[in-house]
Amino acid sequence: MKLLNCPLNGPRNIAEFTYGGELRPMPDPAATDAQQWAEHLFFPDNGAGIVTEWWCHTATAYWFLAQRNTLTDEVIRTFPPSEVFKQGRKLAGKDGGEKS
Amino acid sequence: MQASPSATGASPTAFQRRSQLYRRHLDLDAAFADYEGVLAVAAYADPRVERALAERLGLADLSTWPRSGCAGPNAPQWLADAGRQPPNRPNKAVAQEDGGLIARLSEQEFLILQGLEADPGLFAALQGNWPSDAAESVHPLPHADSHCWLALSGALASEALAKLCAVDLSSRSFGLCDVAQTSLARVNAIILRQDLGATPCFHILSDASSAEYLWDALVDAMREFGGAPVGLEALRTLKLRDRPSESFSPTERHPRIQPRKAP
Numbered sequence: 412m413k414l415l416n417c418p419l420n421g422p423r424n425i426a427e428f429t430y431g432g433e434l435r436p437m438p439d440p441a442a443t444d445a446q447q448w449a450e451h452l453f454f455p456d457n458g459a460g461i462v463t464e465w466w467c468h469t470a471t472a473y474w475f476l477a478q479r480n481t482l483t484d485e486v487i488r489t490f491p492p493s494e495v496f497k498q499g500r501k502l503a504g505k506d507g508g509e510k511s
Numbered sequence: 512m513q514a515s516p517s518a519t520g521a522s523p524t525a526f527q528r529r530s531q532l533y534r535r536h537l538d539l540d541a542a543f544a545d546y547e548g549v550l551a552v553a554a555y556a557d558p559r560v561e562r563a564l565a566e567r568l569g570l571a572d573l574s575t576w577p578r579s580g581c582a583g584p585n586a587p588q589w590l591a592d593a594g595r596q597p598p599n600r601p602n603k604a605v606a607q608e609d610g611g612l613i614a615r616l617s618e619q620e621f622l623i624l625q626g627l628e629a630d631p632g633l634f635a636a637l638q639g640n641w642p643s644d645a646a647e648s649v650h651p652l653p654h655a656d657s658h659c660w661l662a663l664s665g666a667l668a669s670e671a672l673a674k675l676c677a678v679d680l681s682s683r684s685f686g687l688c689d690v691a692q693t694s695l696a697r698v699n700a701i702i703l704r705q706d707l708g709a710t711p712c713f714h715i716l717s718d719a720s721s722a723e724y725l726w727d728a729l730v731d732a733m734r735e736f737g738g739a740p741v742g743l744e745a746l747r748t749l750k751l752r753d754r755p756s757e758s759f760s761p762t763e764r765h766p767r768i769q770p771r772k773a774p
Contacts (some may be wrong), residue, residue, distance in 0.1 A: 420692055424677045427694050470699040471692045
């Protein structure tokens with residue numbers, strides 16, 4: 412069985428993981444129409460080469476990122492999302508303002 | 512202070528809180544005991560046989576034993592302020608002064624297990640002190656109703672687990688107070704090693720809804736090694752006495768669970 416190295420738990424059987432799709436920047440909700448949302452959600456880039464993907468270790472519900480070569484199926488490295496997302500995403504509050 | 516069992520022979524249906532596995536225990540004619548409000552299986556068979564089983568390969572159900580947890584950015588500091596010793600990195604545990612165990616499941620999540628020999632009532636003190644102010648950045652994660660809690664003890668425990676788990680849980684790679692969060696018999700489980708005296712012991716916490724399945728899978732995996740269910744008293748005896756008992760006799764197998772015969 413293939414092994415994948417979880418940044419939190421170490422090497423585990425690939426059966427313990429769930430694929431979460433490509434890492435892509437989310438469009439600005441305030442400036443995105445339905446067509447652009449649909450393309451963001453349902454049309455992956457599906458590029459050939461090294462891509463960054465979301466994976467989840469199911470036993471711990473831990474989401475992390477992996478760089479994988481889609482031509483050779485080689486996982487180059489896995490790393491915690493904190494390397495990319497330095498701060499939590501701010502969501503719009505009920506009063507129209509923003510909150511963490 | 513050790514909680515002593517009372518009302519041995521108590522019926523699980525007389526308690527509001529009982530293990531998801533109590534029907535399995537009734538089928539095995541278990542002797543239940545009331546540990547100051549916590550109902551647990553004290554023993555299934557003769558104590559001497561059970562102790563020998565627990566040293567070789569025994570499975571105990573601790574699902575009613577107190578446990579809790581907490582999470583949040585401030586959880587490590589909150590635990591330290593409460594007089595506990597949190598582990599300093601994920602997937603490690605630290606034995607506490609009261610015999611309990613605190614495991615770090617991630618940077619901000621902790622699991623707290625009550626010691627087997629401790630007074631269950633002492634745990635209520637911690638439970639009653641959870642911060643109610645969200646600004647403290649720590650919140651409770653009870654684990655009591657979401658997980659079942661099994662303890663697999665004995666010199667052959669890691670060999671039995673090897674049949675069900677891909678992670679190497681042998682002593683050479685999985686030491687004291689190590690934690691593995693992985694798949695066990697295809698269900699998610701938290702596995703912690705806390706030896707009872709000189710006897711290896713693995714605490715297993717898994718989804719309560721699949722408790723009967725996991726119990727059956729473990730009992731089945733144990734059969735080829737002569738293992739069988741044991742009561743809480745056998746584990747407590749091992750915990751309190753480091754001196755190994757006389758060697759296990761193959762004829763002293765559990766009276767109601769026999770090794771599977773080869774086809």
